[in-house]
Amino acid sequence: MATDIKAALRRQRIETPSWAFGNSGTRFKVFAQKGVPRDPYEKLADAAQVHRFTGVAPTVALHIPWDKVDDYAGLARHARDLGVGIGAINSNVFQDDDYMLGSVTNPDPGVRRKALGHLLECVDIMDLTGSATLKLWFSDGTNYPGQDDLRARQDRLAEALAAVYDRLGDGQRFLLEYKLFEPAFYATDVPDWGTAYAHCLKLGPKAQVVVDTGHHAPGTNIEFIVAFLLREERLGGFDFNSRFYADDDLMVGAADPFQLFRIMYEVIRGGGYGEHIAFMLDQCHNIEPKIPGQIRSVMNVQEATAKALLVDADALAGAQAEGDVLGASAAFMDAYNTDVRPLLAELREESGLDPDPMAAYRRSGYAEKIVAERVGGAQAGWGA
Ligand code: LRH
Ligand code: MN
Numbered sequence: 001m002a003t004d005i006k007a008a009l010r011r012q013r014i015e016t017p018s019w020a021f022g023n024s025g026t027r028f029k030v031f032a033q034k035g036v037p038r039d040p041y042e043k044l045a046d047a048a049q050v051h052r053f054t055g056v057a058p059t060v061a062l063h064i065p066w067d068k069v070d071d072y073a074g075l076a077r078h079a080r081d082l083g084v085g086i087g088a089i090n091s092n093v094f095q096d097d098d099y100m101l102g103s104v105t106n107p108d109p110g111v112r113r114k115a116l117g118h119l120l121e122c123v124d125i126m127d128l129t130g131s132a133t134l135k136l137w138f139s140d141g142t143n144y145p146g147q148d149d150l151r152a153r154q155d156r157l158a159e160a161l162a163a164v165y166d167r168l169g170d171g172q173r174f175l176l177e178y179k180l181f182e183p184a185f186y187a188t189d190v191p192d193w194g195t196a197y198a199h200c201l202k203l204g205p206k207a208q209v210v211v212d213t214g215h216h217a218p219g220t221n222i223e224f225i226v227a228f229l230l231r232e233e234r235l236g237g238f239d240f241n242s243r244f245y246a247d248d249d250l251m252v253g254a255a256d257p258f259q260l261f262r263i264m265y266e267v268i269r270g271g272g273y274g275e276h277i278a279f280m281l282d283q284c285h286n287i288e289p290k291i292p293g294q295i296r297s298v299m300n301v302q303e304a305t306a307k308a309l310l311v312d313a314d315a316l317a318g319a320q321a322e323g324d325v326l327g328a329s330a331a332f333m334d335a336y337n338t339d340v341r342p343l344l345a346e347l348r349e350e351s352g353l354d355p356d357p358m359a360a361y362r363r364s365g366y367a368e369k370i371v372a373e374r375v376g377g378a379q380a381g382w383g384a
């Protein structure tokens with residue numbers, strides 16, 4: 001049993017986001033930290049440290065144009081030299097003045113063309129970097145009833161998604177990300193999984209839904225969404241983070257580790273624990289150091305996964321079949337309440353890693369080295 005669990009944990013891959021390594025904050029203040037990367041190359045170098053000490057974070061998501069470079073193939077080679085690869089390409093149609101009234105749903109066809117042009121350019125970058133995944137999030141929406149036609153905006157969205165879908169090559173896919181609110185406050189054009197799912201369903205199997213754990217109303221049963229989308233073969237992956245209030249982008253597993261466990265249980269139960277469900281982090285480290293923040297987050301995902309793998313499926317199914325409510329609950333909670341840290345430490349040692357990645361990173365001297373070497377670190381692009 002423990003060997004099966006270890007084998008499954010050894011297979012796990014967690015993707016780090018390039019923007020987690022840059023300076024970030026809220027709209028009230030971006031706090032500058034010492035030693036943060038000055039360009040995408042240095043962000044990849046920091047991400048490589050997360051992989052070096054955890055062994056399970058071999059890819060890094062890019063955000064365009066935050067990670068704009070002249071030579072994307074060269075950037076991918078640089079990543080490979082550092083021992084990591086390029087993961088999802090995240091599009092950004094939310095930071096230009098042109099997008100004040102929306103991007104692909106904007107009433108102005110010129111703005112829509114510009115937004116679509118950016119999305120297609122992101123697919124070009126996928127070709128150049130070998131990335132298989134495009135992540136689409138639209139900040140599009142309206143602030144006032146009557147401001148724009150809700151139905152027409154859906155038509156414009158569908159048209160843009162179809163154009164992107166047609167551009168995807170073999171082995172490429174897009175993940176459509178929903179978010180209940182923000183920056184629009186009255187109506188959001190892709191507010192929930194149902195809207196994202198409906199658009200994806202029309203297009204085909206290369207269009208899948210990504211669940212950002214911070215993008216729901218408080219109290220939403222996210223694991224139900226996960227179970228449903230997996231059952232319909234439309235779950236593409238996760239943007240993991242924690243939230244207490246809104247889209248807080250705090251470290252995954254920090255606010256509600258039990259929720260993370262419940263999500264991971266449904267992923268495993270639904271057969272999604274394989275190659276095609278992307279476990280990505282979408283976080284910012286505003287007040288804590290960034291590389292250790294990412295290491296901690298990766299470990300939190302591993303811990304939740306290990307606990308979910310520990311659920312005694314036979315005991316649980318037996319109790320469920322008998323209508324044994326308390327027995328089923330106990331089978332579930334026994335796994336959650338198991339301390340899996342020794343198991344993970346053992347696993348790391350077996351893989352030639354330090355059993356304590358946080359301590360190993362601290363001892364490595366990398367943090368002091370980047371503070372000494374890097375002056376004038378860049379902003380993540382977020383929270384400006
Ligand atoms: C939007 C979002 C989306 C963006 C990222 C920076 O809130 O979750 O994934 O690309 O934040
Ligand atoms: Mn996200």
Ligand code: MN
Nearest residue numbers: 212214215247
């Ligand atoms: Mn978000």
